Amino acid sequence: MEQSIRQTWAFLFRGYHLTRRYLSWVIVFNFYALVTSATVALIGVAAGDYQLTLTLVVGALLWNFMSTLYNEIAMSIAYERWEGTLEYTFMAPVSRFVHLLGISLFSLCNSIIQTVIVLAGLLVLTDLNLSGANIPGVLITIAISAVAFVGLGLIAAVLPVMSPERGAEATHIFQGSLLLVSGVYYPVEVLPRWLQPLSALSPATYTLSACRKLIGIGNSASTKEHLVSAPLSAVTHELVVLTLMGAVLMPLGLWVFGKIETWAKRHGKLKRTG
Amino acid sequence: MKYSAIKVSHLRKSFRRRDGFRKTSQSLALDDVSFTVAEGETYGLLGPNGSGKSSLIRILSTLLIADSGEVRLMGHSLPAEQKVVRRIIGRVSVDAAFYKKLSARENLLYTALLYGQEPRAAERRALDILERLGMEDTRFSAPLEEMSRGMQQKISIARALVINPPLLLLDEPTTGLDPKSRRDVQAFLEELRSREGTTILLTTHDMNEAERLCARIGFLAHGKLIAEGTAAELKRLAHTDTLDDAFIRLTGEDLTSDQDSLAEEVVVEEV
Numbered sequence: 001m002e003q004s005i006r007q008t009w010a011f012l013f014r015g016y017h018l019t020r021r022y023l024s025w026v027i028v029f030n031f032y033a034l035v036t037s038a039t040v041a042l043i044g045v046a047a048g049d050y051q052l053t054l055t056l057v058v059g060a061l062l063w064n065f066m067s068t069l070y071n072e073i074a075m076s077i078a079y080e081r082w083e084g085t086l087e088y089t090f091m092a093p094v095s096r097f098v099h100l101l102g103i104s105l106f107s108l109c110n111s112i113i114q115t116v117i118v119l120a121g122l123l124v125l126t127d128l129n130l131s132g133a134n135i136p137g138v139l140i141t142i143a144i145s146a147v148a149f150v151g152l153g154l155i156a157a158v159l160p161v162m163s164p165e166r167g168a169e170a171t172h173i174f175q176g177s178l179l180l181v182s183g184v185y186y187p188v189e190v191l192p193r194w195l196q197p198l199s200a201l202s203p204a205t206y207t208l209s210a211c212r213k214l215i216g217i218g219n220s221a222s223t224k225e226h227l228v229s230a231p232l233s234a235v236t237h238e239l240v241v242l243t244l245m246g247a248v249l250m251p252l253g254l255w256v257f258g259k260i261e262t263w264a265k266r267h268g269k270l271k272r273t274g
Numbered sequence: 275m276k277y278s279a280i281k282v283s284h285l286r287k288s289f290r291r292r293d294g295f296r297k298t299s300q301s302l303a304l305d306d307v308s309f310t311v312a313e314g315e316t317y318g319l320l321g322p323n324g325s326g327k328s329s330l331i332r333i334l335s336t337l338l339i340a341d342s343g344e345v346r347l348m349g350h351s352l353p354a355e356q357k358v359v360r361r362i363i364g365r366v367s368v369d370a371a372f373y374k375k376l377s378a379r380e381n382l383l384y385t386a387l388l389y390g391q392e393p394r395a396a397e398r399r400a401l402d403i404l405e406r407l408g409m410e411d412t413r414f415s416a417p418l419e420e421m422s423r424g425m426q427q428k429i430s431i432a433r434a435l436v437i438n439p440p441l442l443l444l445d446e447p448t449t450g451l452d453p454k455s456r457r458d459v460q461a462f463l464e465e466l467r468s469r470e471g472t473t474i475l476l477t478t479h480d481m482n483e484a485e486r487l488c489a490r491i492g493f494l495a496h497g498k499l500i501a502e503g504t505a506a507e508l509k510r511l512a513h514t515d516t517l518d519d520a521f522i523r524l525t526g527e528d529l530t531s532d533q534d535s536l537a538e539e540v541v542v543e544e545v
Contacts, residue, residue, distance in 0.1 A: 003390030010387035014373070021375035021417070084371035091335045092388040093360035265339045268289055268329075
């Protein structure tokens, strides 16, 4: 047990020191995340519609959190390949579960910090009032959906293992597709009819739907000064779907990763590239 | 007779590569390779680039799965017992693969944690190894990217040894090093073998290094183990005065030449 804790800590230790050494890039990425989120949120401010502003702010914040979490996990293998350390990580006596748990925990910490920074920036740049919002309910929903996103990230992380060149590109295509179909900034009903069924497969769709209800967006009783939010029981359907997705995607991600690792070892795909 | 720390029997590994839309080519990296290394012995594998040395080290390091044949390390079979094997091997590759922005200390502590070791004890051991390799401890906190290739390779050796493995796999550890660093590394490996009885498998294309460090040597060319024995036995077998000439005579290859990494290439139509 003590050994597994040290091994998990190894990935947090590595992530912390890499963040420290690449601090200027971390600042740039956080600045860019804040500016893009603010740019979207200010569309609502310009329209003079606080409900639209809140819809866009929630979309920007949650997408920022979920995409960072997904991206950090999905790209972790690609980063190691670029650094040239992938073989050393894979030949260490650390179980793949502990390895991926360590990566996921660091990614989670990173996502939370980045989202808090973006939230702070949006509070400064827009006239946001969240009084009346069911914040504990939102945090519970995010915690449940994080499991599903970690699972998605694990599945996507195998792509750079399979194809050193194309894998990293494919993870971004997948991420972009989630942004398109999940109703981050608009209702999924505006999508072409043939595309709408895909939104039901994205965990982000349910997370966004639940969080908007819990904040009080779309509730006719809400005002700019005071939001009337839904109780947690009103989003039971979304929470059940997210729990099921997490329960399926997390073990599926680990299983897929194990299979692809064996395949990569048969075909010599763990070698350094880039 | 000591028992075999490394036992490789009839090992075969090929790679398939797509060449265009309908064709694939198959390269034979290792072709029926068999050898044993006794506990505490230093065994050298000599061969030019593309001869299969790195593929062999990768199989022993649990990073590649062979097509056929048997590999046993300290009695443990691969790939079935890879979890146990990973605890008993240390590896140094030709490229010092590190997080270059991190310091030597951070890289070594990361490795120690990855192997579930107590960080402070691991740090003391790493400092001791680096001191024996002739490195000042003031460099311990400097980012790897600021270090010379020789220093990076010394850190790489410290990384392999910080976990105290009974079996060390060295893939061209002195390639590209300046003469002083090469001498430091070679002296350290000699000391390691005599002090701690570590079993070492060393791949190199430096004949002098092989002759100095290895009790026995195997000649690898085009994925085949052509001959093996002590340096004296190999020279006698080839009727030559130098190991360099023995290699050329027995394998028909020059160590300085690059073999096509797709040795024994067979182009096949994809079905």
